[in-house]
Amino acid sequence: MIEGRANELPDFQVFQTVIKYCLIIIVVPVLSFFSAKSVLFDGILRLEPITSSVYSAVVAVVVLHVTLGLYIYRAYSDSEKSERPKPVKKD
Amino acid sequence: MSAENPIYGPFFGVMGAASAIIFSALGAAYGTAKSGTGIAAMSVMRPELIMKSIIPVVMAGIIAIYGLVVAVLIAGSLDSPSNNYTLYKGFIHLGAGLAVGFSGLAAGFAIGIVGDAGVRGTAQQPRLFVGMILILIFAEVLGLYGLIVAIYLYTKQ
Numbered sequence A: 001m002i003e004g005r006a007n008e009l010p011d012f013q014v015f016q017t018v019i020k021y022c023l024i025i026i027v028v029p030v031l032s033f034f035s036a037k038s039v040l041f042d043g044i045l046r047l048e049p050i051t052s053s054v055y056s057a058v059v060a061v062v063v064l065h066v067t068l069g070l071y072i073y074r075a076y077s078d079s080e081k082s083e084r085p086k087p088v089k090k091d
Numbered sequence B: 001m002s003a004e005n006p007i008y009g010p011f012f013g014v015m016g017a018a019s020a021i022i023f024s025a026l027g028a029a030y031g032t033a034k035s036g037t038g039i040a041a042m043s044v045m046r047p048e049l050i051m052k053s054i055i056p057v058v059m060a061g062i063i064a065i066y067g068l069v070v071a072v073l074i075a076g077s078l079d080s081p082s083n084n085y086t087l088y089k090g091f092i093h094l095g096a097g098l099a100v101g102f103s104g105l106a107a108g109f110a111i112g113i114v115g116d117a118g119v120r121g122t123a124q125q126p127r128l129f130v131g132m133i134l135i136l137i138f139a140e141v142l143g144l145y146g147l148i149v150a151i152y153l154y155t156k157q
Helices: A002-044 A049-082 B009-043 B047-053 B055-077 B087-124 B128-154
Strands: none
Touching (some): A049 B047, B009 B128
């Protein structure tokens, strides 16, 4: 069915966007926790183990909220775009 | 083994690490499931709103990440009593784990119920979306308070 095919493309784009943002939200904070701990706080600044853990936890939580904010912004701006009134077809 | 660091000292720390992730995951699971039923019911009629309505699920997932962070912190400083793991440290770790765990449980419940009602309502009236996001953020912040208290407790040793 051609009409159905035509409708599938935006669905796939939505799926791609959601998967991309979900992976970012899950992976990036965990990566930032361990990379900030091992590279920045333990490697460069040479802090105590407890202090470096706490600072990298704070970094991870901040990064988490930034990515969540990006997702909310994207969802909000996307739907604003798509909710423009479409021309209504009348017979 | 002295009175300061007895053999059962790490038990409290281990229970703290476990309860941090267990109760946070419980709250996050409830939030995901409750708002997921709302999304499933709403998407039948308004499938273009799925992207917007995933937000409660993502926020419930963040609650579990709070618990994960504290559990990893506690597990990183667990040790055997002979390596100077005092009973006081065990109590601190138990308190930190319970703080983030039960705050996460409460926040997950709030996110689930608000997400369910908010997602169903957004399908009828799109302007509700801003209100839903605000209420979700205030529910999420409850878990963040627990995380802050847990990290503050964790540094006291």
